[in-house]
Amino acid sequence: MATPMFRFDPVELPPEAIKLRGEVRAFIEEHKDVMGFSRGEHNPEFSQAMGKKGWIGMTWPKQYGGHERSSFERYVVIEEMLVAGAPLSAHYTGDRQSGPNILRFGTEEQKSYFCPKIAAGELTFCIGMSEPNSGSDVAGTRTRAVKVEGGYRINGTKLWTSNAHNADYAILFCKMAVDEEQANDRHAGATQFLLDLKLPGIEIRPVINLLGEHHFNEIFLTDVFVPDHLLLGKEGNGWNQLTSELAFERSAPDRFLVFFQMLQQMIRMAGPNPDKATAVALGKLISQLATLRSMSVSIAGMLAEGLQPNNESAVVKDLGTRYEQDIPVVARQLFPSEPELEAIDVYETMIARSTMNAPRLSIQGGTREILRGIIARGLGLR
């Protein structure tokens, strides 16, 4: 029999993960004043409180500040936090992808320095991949690093860098010069650095989003000197490292819970005896959610087995963002109202925020077309 191209084994959460859920809910209740809707705010105190609970870097080795817990326990913590609208942004990128990438490719010194600080909620990372002319085509990066005495000299521009204005470090993706033989290899010379955002020559300018909020940024690098010890992995191995980082990014269970509170609100508004059309529309959203969740728990199961479910993650991200973008559309059809960002009525605010937030979901972390390309490759179609 041919090997299945995708694996979504039915997986049950183990008892220790179920037990943890109660503890996480109690913690959220204690911190209910900082819970919000649809965007995990930057709140270092909250991240540090999570760090004290051992809920950042949960699966990492204890030697590097981790807690050697299972992917299922991590899943439960993230799921509960997302549903509650917890302010995760001070640690989320570090926990999800920068820390794991440092653990995989970093030197002993880098692992010992960065990972415990990320796990304590004391160090914020951001993602320095996209540029004005290379988003989907990240291999087309124009940011250049040149080897100099004791380090590297870097010039270039990064764009859409979420949370850079609050972050301590970025994992910077750039290119180094290659010899003639490699000139046609678009991945040759790709290199990653652990970029201290306070270094001279770095300027971070805000980019204001549709909601009028400062969430992402443009970063200008002019002759920035990065010392040798902050090269991540190897010169020229950046493409391989970046692919691994994106797999960490896409395997997170955060691709269908951003508007969960909106769904709850719609269910409340429908009441115990909704008309048939309302019941059908809400039933469809709830059953889709249940399916996405099973698929996502299944991915946690594969991570627990040490597998790399890159194709499965692309499927869940694509279906998840489609699902999330449907929520405000269904809401507007079922319960029409005037969207108003600053409304007193919770539903009016939610509908405004979710409608304006929805487009970003199928762009960040890889657009729909790019994900479908990955899925097609996974199916052997290209």
Ligand SMILES: Cc1cc2nc3c(=O)[nH]c(=O)nc-3n(C[C@H](O)[C@H](O)[C@H](O)COP(=O)(O)OP(=O)(O)OC[C@H]3O[C@@H](n4cnc5c(N)ncnc54)[C@H](O)[C@@H]3O)c2cc1C
């Ligand atoms: C909210 C948000 C947060 C973000 N945060 C970060 C961050 O922290 N760090 C970071 O580095 N980046 C970040 N990004 C950038 C994001 O990764 C890019 O926007 C994304 O990869 C798309 O790149 P682009 O905007 O240059 O669009 P383009 O790549 O120019 O794409 C434009 C359109 O063309 C399509 N397209 C492009 N190439 C192909 C192809 N080969 N086949 C088919 N269709 C194609 C795309 O799907 C899209 O529809 C963020 C984006 C958003 C919206």
